[in-house]
Amino acid sequence: MKIALLSDVHANLRALEACLAHAAAQGAGRLAVLGDLVGYGAQPAEVVRRIRGLAGEGAIVLKGNHDEYAVAPPAQALSLDQSGAAWTHERLDKDALDxxxxxxxxxAIDxxxxxxxxxxxxxxxxxxxxxxxAEASLDAACLNPAVRYVFCGHVHAQTLYFxxxxxxxxxxxxxxxxPIPVPQHRRWIATVGSVGQPRDGNTRAMYALFDAARAELTFHRxxxxxxxxxxxxxAAGLPAYFAERLEAGL
Structure with a gap:
């Protein structure tokens, strides 16, 4: 089975839909969303609604730091990460926040x-x-001897360590x-990149596709x-800097 690994959507519905369509065309049979559904972008309610629907169809969905901030916005934003949390919170209904x-x-998947x-x-x-x-993360995960792969997001970059x-x-x-061969006799950790907020100077959305049967990992833009x-x-009245980042891919 091919598993599409998406992370850091950041309330960017346009990027999410593009990646979902691409993954379907690549034959993805399952989806995993590795957190940060919201934050920075203008469509938090629409993105959460879409991903809730995917979860109802069997997708795995994890929590990211921006999701946590949206549920309980800090009284005073101490970082750029937290600066839009109250705005996002106000646009999510109780079901979305829950x-x-x-x-x-x-x-875990296998x-x-x-x-x-x-x-x-x-x-x-x-x-x-x-x-x-990467080593600290991999070592912690591999306390379970069955784990051969760790897939994560958060850093908005696509990198593979082994x-x-x-x-x-x-x-x-x-x-x-x-496609990159990732045989199980080694242990691997990958950051799959950001769907909705790429930061490497390339404006294209990021995700990865893991083919467990072939032991291959493919990073897509x-x-x-x-x-x-x-x-x-x-148009939503969010800081212009958030828009400028999308325009430059930074």
């Missing part, structure tokens, strides 16, 4: 552990953005659309109308 509040921090941030302390939202942090012949992890930068998504942000 759905976000009940989401788990981790889930030999894979799914988590929004790092498996060593999922509730602390550590960024898996270097070999050291344990080589030595003790440390090796980092691999994938080429979009090119998907074009969508990012300028319209930026216009949605401006």
């Amino acid at each position: 759905f976000l509040a009940a989401l788990p921090l981790t889930a 030999t894979a552990l799914l988590v929004h941030a790092s498996a060593d302390a999922p509730e602390r939202w550590h960024y898996v953005d270097n070999e050291r942090r 344990r080589g012949a030595g003790q440390g992890l090796m980092r691999f930068e994938p080429t979009p659309g090119v 998907v074009a969508y109308d990012h300028l319209a998504a930026a216009a949605d942000i401006r």
Whole structure:
């Protein structure tokens, strides 16, 4: 079965729909959303509604830090991450807020552990953005000997790490659309990128497709109308900086 791994949608319905359509065309048989359904974007209610529907059809959905902020906005925003939480909260009804509040921090599919941030302390939202942090996450996940793969989001980048012949992890930068063999005799950890808020200078949405039967992982980039998504942000009265990020992919 091919599993589509989507993360960091960030209330960007246009990007979400583009990735879902692309994944379906690639033969994805199951979906997993690795958190941060909301935050930054202009369509939190629409995105939560869409993903709740997917969950009802069997999709796995995890909680991210922005989902937590939306449920209980901090009294004073201490970071950019928290700055739109109150706005998002006001646009979600009770059912949507209850759905976000009940989401788990981790889930397992066969030999894979799914988590929004790092498996060593999922509730602390550590960024898996270097070999050291990847190793801490992988080591924590592999306390369960059945785990061979860890898939996470949070860092808005697509990177694959694996344990080589030595003790440390090796980092691999994938080429979009090119399948990567990920045999089970090694252990692997991947950040699947951001559907709704890419930050590598490329405006295309990100997701990954895991083919468990073939032991292959493919990272994808998907074009969508990012300028319209930026216009949605401006029309909603959110900070212009959020729109500018979509326009530049930063």
